[in-house]
Amino acid sequence: MSWAEKVLKVDRRWIFLAIGIAVTIPFFLPLGLPVITTPPVQSLYDAVDELEPNAAPLLLSIDYAPATLPELEPMSMAILRHCFEKDVDVVVMTLHPAGYGLAERAVLNAAEEYDVTYGEDFAFLGFQPGVSAVILGMGINIRNVFPEDAYGTPLDELPLMQGVRNYDDIPLVISLAGWSAAEAWVYFAYQPYRQTVGAGVTAVMATDFYPYLNAGQLVGLLGGMRGAAEYEGLVQHPDQGTRGMDSQSVIHLLIIVLIAIGNTAYFMARRAKAPSGGGVS
Amino acid sequence: MRREIPLAITFLIGIFMLVDFFVPHHVVSSSAEEMKQWGTIIIAASILLGVGNLIRVHFHKIRRRREGWGYSITTLAIMAIMFAFGGPWGTIEEGSAFNWMFLNMQVPLQSTMFSLLAFFIASAAYRAFRLRSAEASLLLIAAIIVMLGRVPLGQLMTRSWPEAVQLPNMTEVIMAYPNMAAFRGILMGAALGVMAMGLRIILGIERSYLGGEK
Numbered sequence: 001m002s003w004a005e006k007v008l009k010v011d012r013r014w015i016f017l018a019i020g021i022a023v024t025i026p027f028f029l030p031l032g033l034p035v036i037t038t039p040p041v042q043s044l045y046d047a048v049d050e051l052e053p054n055a056a057p058l059l060l061s062i063d064y065a066p067a068t069l070p071e072l073e074p075m076s077m078a079i080l081r082h083c084f085e086k087d088v089d090v091v092v093m094t095l096h097p098a099g100y101g102l103a104e105r106a107v108l109n110a111a112e113e114y115d116v117t118y119g120e121d122f123a124f125l126g127f128q129p130g131v132s133a134v135i136l137g138m139g140i141n142i143r144n145v146f147p148e149d150a151y152g153t154p155l156d157e158l159p160l161m162q163g164v165r166n167y168d169d170i171p172l173v174i175s176l177a178g179w180s181a182a183e184a185w186v187y188f189a190y191q192p193y194r195q196t197v198g199a200g201v202t203a204v205m206a207t208d209f210y211p212y213l214n215a216g217q218l219v220g221l222l223g224g225m226r227g228a229a230e231y232e233g234l235v236q237h238p239d240q241g242t243r244g245m246d247s248q249s250v251i252h253l254l255i256i257v258l259i260a261i262g263n264t265a266y267f268m269a270r271r272a273k274a275p276s277g278g279g280v281s
Numbered sequence: 282m283r284r285e286i287p288l289a290i291t292f293l294i295g296i297f298m299l300v301d302f303f304v305p306h307h308v309v310s311s312s313a314e315e316m317k318q319w320g321t322i323i324i325a326a327s328i329l330l331g332v333g334n335l336i337r338v339h340f341h342k343i344r345r346r347r348e349g350w351g352y353s354i355t356t357l358a359i360m361a362i363m364f365a366f367g368g369p370w371g372t373i374e375e376g377s378a379f380n381w382m383f384l385n386m387q388v389p390l391q392s393t394m395f396s397l398l399a400f401f402i403a404s405a406a407y408r409a410f411r412l413r414s415a416e417a418s419l420l421l422i423a424a425i426i427v428m429l430g431r432v433p434l435g436q437l438m439t440r441s442w443p444e445a446v447q448l449p450n451m452t453e454v455i456m457a458y459p460n461m462a463a464f465r466g467i468l469m470g471a472a473l474g475v476m477a478m479g480l481r482i483i484l485g486i487e488r489s490y491l492g493g494e495k
Contacts, residue, residue, distance in 0.1 A: 008408075012404045012407075012408075015400070015403055015404045015407055016400045016403075016404065018403075019399060019400050019403045020400075023399070033432075033433030033434060033436075033437055034433055034436065034437070035433050035436075036433075036436055036449060038449065038453055039453065065391065066387055066388040066389075066390075066391035066392050067391040067392060067394065067395035068395060069388060069391075069392050070392055070395075070396070097328075098383075098387070098391075100372075100373070101373075101380060101383045101384055101388075102388070104373070105384065126373075128321065128325075129321075129324045129325050129327075129328055130320060130321045130323075130324030130325065133317055133318075133320040133321040133324055134321060136317050137317055137318060137321055140314050140317070144318055144321075145321060150373060151373075203431070206456070207456060207460050207464065208464055210456055210457055210460055210461035210464060211461050211464050211465040211468055213457075213461075214457065214461050214465075223431075224431075226431050226432065245432060245433055246433075248431075248432050249432040249433055249434035249435075250434075251399065251403075252428040252429060252431070252432050252434070252435075253429070253434060254403070255402075255403050255406050255407075255428065256425055256428060256429070258403060258406060258407040259406050259407065259410045259421070259425075261407070262406075262407045262408065262410065262411070263410075263411060263412055266411055267412075
């Protein structure tokens, strides 16, 4: 067996080991690589930054499940910190049944870092099933869909919700989702009600959202951990997203090196097998 | 009649919701709003139906000792445990057993499962991403630009290059033009498909949602 054939048939566990090492080491030895801001992230940041303090609230729909938590939780923390830093009121909800605990954890953890009060500066509505029906229903009256917050308090008793009836009273909705919920916000909140919508999605999903971004149906977009890291940079609070970028840099480079090795070995093996003088067939 | 009545309900409600879209009269819109609330209630009820179906499917699998029936026991046991703790002591209270199990068991387990993708993608890229044709080469070059352009390393590598050919900028161009154009085409195709399927359902041509047909 030639060198090239041996390389092509390498046990995939060696690749797994290399990936494991490449992911882990940057967490202990940070490279501190700088993260520049891309236009879609800057647009979303600007949309949040332009909201009036202590006025109409931002609606943050934390629509992710545990599987996509590592990519999307840094986004929710960065956005919540941005709002609390600027005294922008936030209403948090989720459209994913497994998102309840994660949404609550994110908003309570962020709130702990600031001098904010539940019911006055932020509220948590919890989960309601039926994605499209929920989004459409909130366009008519939020109280039809969420008569109470997650803790059983009627919305009318929350100072934050006084005068907030439907999307007319919400300047911006941001959906952070690892599934089609962010698209649903475009279809059922932007399209019928012209609600301004922003989104944060996993890196693999980000490509799907450029048509909405280009058409102005999304005001901004955070794509994967990179999007979270950019937002953390803008709010000047580096955290999980920024830390993850070092690992992601090394992993992407390693995958490119692996592809290069695989192709080199592939062509060498083909050349070795080709009839002499015939070249590559 | 078991099929005709659901088909008639689907037809009438479907047509009415279409009328609501085009007729801005308050009688039509208020009725449509009421129906949207019914939708929320029906979807909430369907979750119970889902739980019942899950139990039924796994129970049959265990009783007939089908392949992987051990996993079905695990599924039902975990579900029973979550119910047992969530019922009497609540699901949302901070420090409750349900909440603790969700945050400390389900969250890390699901995150781990998803993270395994990185290992499989790396292995698959090594074995399958070959420069076999012009199209494959184009795809590979675009992939390398995007992979490097999406991480700070790409920015660092090309920061002294002219701005237009720096990897993050090239990545944005790839994402915002060729990628966006291709996805827009796919979206339009999918939208036409959804409209056709909607019409088929309203008109009773597509009946698979009623079940019971082989």
